[in-house]
Amino acid sequence: KAGVTQTPRYLIKTRGQQVTLSCSPISGHRSVSWYQQTPGQGLQFLFEYFSETQRNKGNFPGRFSGRQFSNSRSEMNVSTLELGDSALYLCASSSNMDYLGEQYFGPGTRLTVT
Amino acid sequence: QKEVEQNSGPLSVPEGAIASLNCTYSDRGSQSFFWYRQYSGKSPELIMFIYSNGDKEDGRFTAQLNKASQYVSLLIRDSQPSDSATYLCAVYNNNDMRFGAGTRLTVKP
Numbered sequence: 061k062a063g064v065t066q067t068p069r070y071l072i073k074t075r076g077q078q079v080t081l082s083c084s085p086i087s088g089h090r091s092v093s094w095y096q097q098t099p100g101q102g103l104q105f106l107f108e109y110f111s112e113t114q115r116n117k118g119n120f121p122g123r124f125s126g127r128q129f130s131n132s133r134s135e136m137n138v139s140t141l142e143l144g145d146s147a148l149y150l151c152a153s154s155s156n157m158d159y160l161g162e163q164y165f166g167p168g169t170r171l172t173v174t
Numbered sequence: 175q176k177e178v179e180q181n182s183g184p185l186s187v188p189e190g191a192i193a194s195l196n197c198t199y200s201d202r203g204s205q206s207f208f209w210y211r212q213y214s215g216k217s218p219e220l221i222m223f224i225y226s227n228g229d230k231e232d233g234r235f236t237a238q239l240n241k242a243s244q245y246v247s248l249l250i251r252d253s254q255p256s257d258s259a260t261y262l263c264a265v266y267n268n269n270d271m272r273f274g275a276g277t278r279l280t281v282k283p
Contacts (some may be wrong), residue, residue, distance in 0.1 A: 093271070102274070102275045103273040105271050162223045163220065
């Protein structure tokens with residue numbers, strides 16, 4: 061079974077721009093979560109989608125948004141980029157309906173904001 | 175504030191020894207506990223999860239959970255140089271997943 065895939069793998073943007081990242085979960089997984097990982101803050105939860113609905117949201121500003129499609133693929137958007145948004149963005153999928161289950165991470169998208 | 179605390183390390187053990195990684199958490203209602211391994215430049219990889227008090231073994235890995243003490247640990251037996259990585263503890267409760275900062279483990283040949 062194929063793992064979680066994320067595109068693009070690397071991205072360079074300038075301040076003020078917006079960016080869209082994509083995630084395809086493991087086949088059959090309906091839960092997709094997004095995380096931001098930085099050396100200073102570690103791994104922080106952004107939000108989680110299940111069956112096209114946002115079920116959970118972390119403590120990030122409204123510039124960070126996402127959505128999920130009927131095939132469970134998910135996108136994350138960051139508007140008005142700031143230098144501090146430079147990070148590794150990870151997507152994780154899970155098969156567990158009540159989110160108690162284990163998650164499997166994709167390779168991540170490395171975003172650099174200049 | 176719901177916290178997950180790990181000793182950042184580095185923790186260094188000789189090849190063949192037992193590596194012991196510890197994690198404490200503040201949220202008493204936490205339901206599920208996970209250990210992830212992350213190699214430098216790679217994404218986290220799930221290696222163990224545990225829901226109930228006690229021990230859970232999988233190959234060379236044993237996860238131990240003590241909810242009364244709010245403590246979860248990971249033991250790696252017969253440590254190998256390939257086990258050298260950062261180990262992340264994650265704690266889940268009520269739609270909230272929290273990660274510790276990770277412990278860097280080095281296994282020396």
